[in-house]
Amino acid sequence: xxxxxxxxxxxxxxxxxxxxxxxxxxxxxxxxxxxxxxxxxxxxxxxxxxxxxxxxxxxxxxxxxxxxxxxxxxxxxxxxxxxxxxxxxxxxxxxxxxxxxxxxxxxxxxxxxxxxxxxxxxxxxxxxxxxxxxxxxxxxxxxxxxxxxxxxxxxxxxxxxxxxxxxxxxxxxxxxxxxxxxxxxxxxxxxxxxxxxxxxxxxxxxxxxxxxxxxxxxxxxxxxxxxxxxxxxxxxxxxxxxxxxxxxxxxxxxxxxxxxxxxxxxxxxxxxxx
Amino acid sequence: xxxxxxxxxxxxxxxxxxxxxxxxxxxxxxxxxxxxxxxxxxxxxxxxxxxxxxxxxxxxxxxxxxxxxxxxxxxxxxxxxxxxxxxxxxxxxxxxxxxxxxxxxxxxxxxxxxxxxxxxxxxxxxxxxxxxxxxxxxxxxxxxxxxxxxxxxxxxxxx
Numbered sequence: 358x359x360x361x362x363x364x365x366x367x368x369x370x371x372x373x374x375x376x377x378x379x380x381x382x383x384x385x386x387x388x389x390x391x392x393x394x395x396x397x398x399x400x401x402x403x404x405x406x407x408x409x410x411x412x413x414x415x416x417x418x419x420x421x422x423x424x425x426x427x428x429x430x431x432x433x434x435x436x437x438x439x440x441x442x443x444x445x446x447x448x449x450x451x452x453x454x455x456x457x458x459x460x461x462x463x464x465x466x467x468x469x470x471x472x473x474x475x476x477x478x479x480x481x482x483x484x485x486x487x488x489x490x491x492x493x494x495x496x497x498x499x500x501x502x503x504x505x506x507x508x509x510x511x512x513x514x515x516x517x518x519x520x521x522x523x524x525x526x527x528x529x530x531x532x533x534x535x536x537x538x539x540x541x542x543x544x545x546x547x548x549x550x551x552x553x554x555x556x557x558x559x560x561x562x563x564x565x566x567x568x569x570x571x572x573x574x575x576x577x578x579x580x581x582x583x584x585x586x587x588x589x590x591x592x593x594x595x596x597x598x599x600x601x602x603x604x605x606x607x608x609x610x611x612x613x614x615x616x617x618x619x620x621x622x623x624x625x626x627x628x629x630x631x
Numbered sequence: 632x633x634x635x636x637x638x639x640x641x642x643x644x645x646x647x648x649x650x651x652x653x654x655x656x657x658x659x660x661x662x663x664x665x666x667x668x669x670x671x672x673x674x675x676x677x678x679x680x681x682x683x684x685x686x687x688x689x690x691x692x693x694x695x696x697x698x699x700x701x702x703x704x705x706x707x708x709x710x711x712x713x714x715x716x717x718x719x720x721x722x723x724x725x726x727x728x729x730x731x732x733x734x735x736x737x738x739x740x741x742x743x744x745x746x747x748x749x750x751x752x753x754x755x756x757x758x759x760x761x762x763x764x765x766x767x768x769x770x771x772x773x774x775x776x777x778x779x780x781x782x783x784x785x786x787x788x789x790x
Contacts, residue, residue, distance in 0.1 A: 399659070404715055452659045457715045465713060491657050503654020506647040510677065511731040574734035579658065581728055587721055590773030594781065616737045 375437025376417050382441060383474050384416045385434040389445045390481050391460050392423075392430045399452040401588045402597040405430065408464050415467040416474050427603035450542075450607070452584045459484045493533055500579050501526030508575035516565035517572045524556035524576035532579070546580050546614035547621075553577045554622025561628045573628070577619055582611040637685045641678050648677030648726035655725045661718055668708065672723030676701035680727065691767045694727055698775020701727075706779040720776040729768040736761035 376384065392409040400408075402425045413421035413434050424431040433442040463480045466472050472480065491499075504525030505518045513521070532549040540548075553576040559565070560572035586608035592601030623629075652673020656666055680697035684690060705719030739758025746754045 399717070400715065401717065404717075454656075454659045454661045454715075454718045456660075458662055458665075458718065461713065461715055490660055490663055496657050499654040499657045501654075503651045503658075506650035506654070507726075507730055509647045510644070510651065510726065570734075570738075571731065574731050577734075578728070578730045579654075581730065583655070583725055583728065584659070584717075584721060586769065587717070587724065587773060587776065591777050591780070594777050612733075619737075620741065 373417055373419060373436070375419075375439065378439065378441075380417065380474075381434055381436055381439060383478075384413055384418055384436075385432055385441050385443050387416065387474055387477050387481065388413045388421065388434065389430060389432055389443055390485075391464065392425070392432070393445050393447050394456055394460050394481070394485060396425065396430060396447045397449060397451070398456045399450075399454070399584045399588070400457055401591045401595075402600045403591070403595050404457075408460065411464050411468055412477075415464070415470075416477070425597070425600060427600050450585075453489075455487060455490055456484055459487070497526050497529045497533070500529040504575050504578050507578050508571050511571050511575060513568060513571040513575070514566045517560050517567075517569060520557060520560040520565060520569075520572045521575045524553050524559075524572060525579055527556050528553035528576060529579055543610060543614050546611050547618040549580055550577045550615045550618025551622045552618075553579075554619040555626060558622060558626035558628045562626065570628075573619065573623065577615050580611065580615045582608040585611070637682065640685070641682055644681040645674035645678040649674035651677075651726045652722050656722045659722065661722065665712075665714070665718060668719060669722040672701050672705050672719050673726045675704065676723050677726040690764070691771055694768050695771040695775050698724055698727055698772045699778070700775075702776035702779045705776070706783070716780070724772050724776050727768070727772050729765050732761050732765040732768065736765050 388409045391412055392405050395405045395408055405425050406423050409423050409430070409432060410421045413432070418434045418436045420435040422433040422435070428448070429444055429446050431442065431444045433440055460481075463472070463477065463484065467477055501522045505522035508518050508521040528549045531552045532545060535545040535548055554573060557572040557576040560569035563569075565572075585604045589601050589605035589608055592598075592604060649670040653666065653670045656669040656673075661669055676697040679700050680690070680693045683693040683696060688696075701723035702720055705723050706716045709716035709719050736758055739754060739761055742754055743751070743758060
């Protein structure tokens with residue numbers, strides 16, 4: 358029986374016909390593209406390395422040497438006596454789990470031999486232009502509800518729940534608008550936390566509920582850098598120290614920005630926060 | 632505490648933590664057909680923690696156990712469905728995030744600035760308690776969802 362905890366073993370590189378220079382160029386380009394998509398949309402370092410290796414060997418290379426840095430991927434693809442090396446920068450860092458799922462699925466198809474490099478290129482093009490699954494207003498609504506649900510988990514009562522919902526939903530709208538205009542990620546976080554803090558200050562100012570400050574604590578949770586921090590932990594544990602440290606610092610910076618934006622709002626509204 | 636008296640509380644807890652996981656799953660653009668599973672993993676982790684705390688366990692070990700269950704169940708199902716395991720483990724761990732402790736730690740550390748000699752000690756102790764709790768809970772979450780990989784993924788390195 359197949360152990361579902363273990364990923365499939367990688368086909369061995371021996372007995373493969375060597376790729377010519379053009380083919381090698383194509384393979385390294387595609388493997389880099391897939392790696393870039395993974396790194397850019399929230400995969401941990403191990404997943405990036407494994408996917409690139411599987412794609413490269415699945416498309417006919419003998420071996421792939423991979424360096425995943427926090428904002429770039431470097432690959433050397435070997436085939437026969439030949440090799441090529443290429444670097445790709447990875448600019449933005451957001452989270453998009455649909456893209457991670459799709460890249461994983463297409464990698465499996467390459468390993469199984471279902472698709473060749475020409476079809477892989479079409480697939481990667483399709484994946485990188487996929488529209489988002491959820492309408493932005495739907496996301497605003499659900500993220501508002503999620504933060505409000507957090508306030509209930511922390512023990513808040515209904516008035517605080519409602520204030521948290523509107524504060525978080527308003528903050529999410531502001532965040533989408535700022536991201537659409539490509540503002541700096543830290544600036545977006547400060548501004549969003551500021552808006553969430555302003556709106557959530559309604560609870561302590563109007564003395565709503567038993568613990569009005571929970572509205573302030575819950576409304577900024579939509580900004581929590583969960584993916585960078587969890588990836589940092591996974592990278593550090595698995596020995597990818599450089600990416601782990603950088604992701605940890607990224608998460609720490611974002612958390613500091615949340616505090617900064619929230620404090621600005623609280624001092625402006627004259628709320629003491631306890 | 633009696634299990635029967637805990638049941639309504641646990642169900643309510645599962646509802647809110649499932650909702651929290653759902654919102655974040657949509658924020659992370661999880662594929663539609665996996666949303667329900669994300670909700671279940673979110674509810675599973677947090678309800679386990681609440682149940683254990685109802686039996687008198689402290690929040691830190693309870694979080695570790697809750698996150699471990701999410702880690703094992705999430706990794707198992709993700710590998711069966713051939714998707715990256717972080718989809719289930721990250722969204723499942725979201726409801727465990729110690730937002731309220733982090734907030735109190737932050738406010739506490741800042742109020743040290745305006746502390747008087749009389750209440751300074753108390754403020755400092757409370758702020759440190761919250762800060763240490765936040766750190767321990769984050770560590771418990773990270774450890775809980777990372778160690779299934781350490782135990783079960785020990786193939787010959789492919790890279």
